[in-house]
Amino acid sequence: MVTGDVKLIGSWASVFVMRARIALNLKSISYEFLQETYGTKSELLLKSNPVHKKIPVLIHDDKPVCESNIIVQYIDEAWSSYGLSILPSQPYDRAIARFWAAYVDDKWFIALRSILTARGEEEKKAAIAEVEERTDHLEKAFIECSNGKPFFNGDHIGYLDIALGSFLGWWKVVELDANHILLDETKTPSLFQWAERFCNDPDVKPLMPETTKLAEFARKLFPKPQA
Amino acid sequence: MADEVILLDYWPSAFGMRTRIALEEKNIKFEHREQDLFNKSQILLEMNPVHKKIPVLIHNGKPVCESLIQVEYIDETWPGGNSLLPSDPYQRAQAKFWGDFIDKKVSGPTWVLWGGKGEEQEAGKKEFIEVLKTLETELGDKAYFGGETFGYVDIALIGFYCWFDAYEKFANFSIEAECPKVIAWAKRCLKRESVAKSLPDPDKITKYVPELKKRLGME
Numbered sequence: 001m002v003t004g005d006v007k008l009i010g011s012w013a014s015v016f017v018m019r020a021r022i023a024l025n026l027k028s029i030s031y032e033f034l035q036e037t038y039g040t041k042s043e044l045l046l047k048s049n050p051v052h053k054k055i056p057v058l059i060h061d062d063k064p065v066c067e068s069n070i071i072v073q074y075i076d077e078a079w080s081s082y083g084l085s086i087l088p089s090q091p092y093d094r095a096i097a098r099f100w101a102a103y104v105d106d107k108w109f110i111a112l113r114s115i116l117t118a119r120g121e122e123e124k125k126a127a128i129a130e131v132e133e134r135t136d137h138l139e140k141a142f143i144e145c146s147n148g149k150p151f152f153n154g155d156h157i158g159y160l161d162i163a164l165g166s167f168l169g170w171w172k173v174v175e176l177d178a179n180h181i182l183l184d185e186t187k188t189p190s191l192f193q194w195a196e197r198f199c200n201d202p203d204v205k206p207l208m209p210e211t212t213k214l215a216e217f218a219r220k221l222f223p224k225p226q227a
Numbered sequence: 228m229a230d231e232v233i234l235l236d237y238w239p240s241a242f243g244m245r246t247r248i249a250l251e252e253k254n255i256k257f258e259h260r261e262q263d264l265f266n267k268s269q270i271l272l273e274m275n276p277v278h279k280k281i282p283v284l285i286h287n288g289k290p291v292c293e294s295l296i297q298v299e300y301i302d303e304t305w306p307g308g309n310s311l312l313p314s315d316p317y318q319r320a321q322a323k324f325w326g327d328f329i330d331k332k333v334s335g336p337t338w339v340l341w342g343g344k345g346e347e348q349e350a351g352k353k354e355f356i357e358v359l360k361t362l363e364t365e366l367g368d369k370a371y372f373g374g375e376t377f378g379y380v381d382i383a384l385i386g387f388y389c390w391f392d393a394y395e396k397f398a399n400f401s402i403e404a405e406c407p408k409v410i411a412w413a414k415r416c417l418k419r420e421s422v423a424k425s426l427p428d429p430d431k432i433t434k435y436v437p438e439l440k441k442r443l444g445m446e
Contacts, residue, residue: 051328051361065320067327077316091303095291102293103277137277 003079006031007059009045011038013217015109016068017056018166018207023075025203026157027082038220069101072162087159093145097152100141101163108134109167115178116222128180132187138164139188146190150197157201165198169209173218176211232257235271235283237264239432239439241334241386242294243282244425248382249301251421252309265442295326298382312379322373325365326383332358333387340394341436342445352398359406366412381416385426388413392429393436 008024008031010017024031036042036055048057048064058065058074065074076086087094111130118124145152145160152160175182185192199208232250234257236243250257262271262281274283274290284291284300291300302311312319336358339351362384366372372380391402391413403410416422440446 060317063317065317066324070320070323070327073323074316074320077319091300092286092289092291094303095296095300098296098299099292102296 003029003082004061005059007034008032009034009036009042009048009057009059010055011036013038013209013214014055015166015170018169019068019162020056020058020071020075021207022157022162022166022204023072023086025207026084026086027075027079029075029079029082038217069098069105069159069163072159076159084156085158086153086162088153096145097158097160100138100145100152100160103134103137103141104160104163104167108138108164112167112171112174112182115174116218124178128178128182131182135182135188135191139191142190142194146194151194157198157203161194161198165195165204168195168199169211169214170218171195172211173215176215177218230255231285231287233260233285234258235260235262235268235274235281235285237262237281238427239390239435240281241390244386244389245294245382246282246284246297246301247425248385248421249298249311251424252311252377252382253301253305254308255301255305295330295379295383298379302379310376310378311382313373318373322379325362325372325380329362329380329383332361333384337387337390337394340398341390342397342440342443348398352400355394356400356402356405359402359409363406363408366408370415371412377416377419381412385413385416385422388416389426389429389432393433396433397436 006024006029008017008020010020010033012035021033034042034044036045041053045055045057046053048059049055049066052066054066056066056068056071058071060074060078065071072086088097108131111127111134114127115124115131118127141160142152146154149155151157152164157165171183183192183195198204232255234243234246234250236247236259238261247259260270262268264281267279271281271283272279274285275281275292278292280292282292282294282297284297286300286304291297298311312322333355336351336354339348340355343351369375371377372384391410394400395402417426
């Protein structure tokens, strides 16, 4: 089967880029990874994503696809006969997966990020409380979606697993930064166990950045204000 | 067995209009239930406990939330008749990209056009025009965003059109002067029955704004 020419513009540290890479791995698609240098944007990136100028950008036979969740859906559709389905088969289950993936981006991630950008203890505490509340929603979502199976998508990882699971590297980094457990084995046991399974998946493991390296990068991206 | 389709909605919402249009395009019979967002109903809180927002599409008792997710759900559940999304994966990805762009960039600056003032409103006006111009460039000389056929991106954007008169009045500017192709596109969309049925009269929106500002405590 001919997969065409596939390139991915991205960065090793980006959650959103990881989503695309996991999806490509799931479909066993070979691609050229074009690593962007932190602090600069390549000509190709600016040309391929003139609207947002952001990574990831998937370029399939010279045609760019932007926005990580859209890229994952595109990969599932363009190579539908390769490997297993990334999205559920039923329209209702697809709508639920899309709803929670949007929640991860619009609500959960924003809260997680605000821990890193919080100024002072009060702001940090409030941000942590928000993340805990929203993670609780995701625990319920997992129970609902997985229906007793190991992943949000059932027997194998899918769209929503990828949407949330790609954050696991950063999730650990934020925990260290906040000095506070954010994925609690007793408070959200299903998610906790899912996280371990997700990280050990062979299509995910080689892509998950190493915590120390990511923490060092985080300090560059989110410098602490001088006391 | 007949499908039971209920839409929890709020008449001025550009997001609710998307779902209404999609249902009309597919000729789906549905029950429209107007919601009071200042006194949220039990059913709204039950069916959308996470966001407590409209629109909520309830299909045979099961809720689907978020307007563009609803549009896609409607297209997949009732595949006959007018297609709302293209079948080609690349075209679909493009449609979703622009739907996402509209979600991120259009609704943000619009509240300040009817509800803001001074510098904040000026900045909002500038941002709004820039966003519309980007959409206008994307539209080009096509009849609709997807080409010859009305679809997802048109549905994502058209609901904001009935608010244009209000934006122009309260922010004191002309959208047609800045983006004539967008206005021409909108008038073309309004010729479709699904759109004409689903968009309230712009006059009604403009008259409602002062009341809305009062209720939101924005004076």
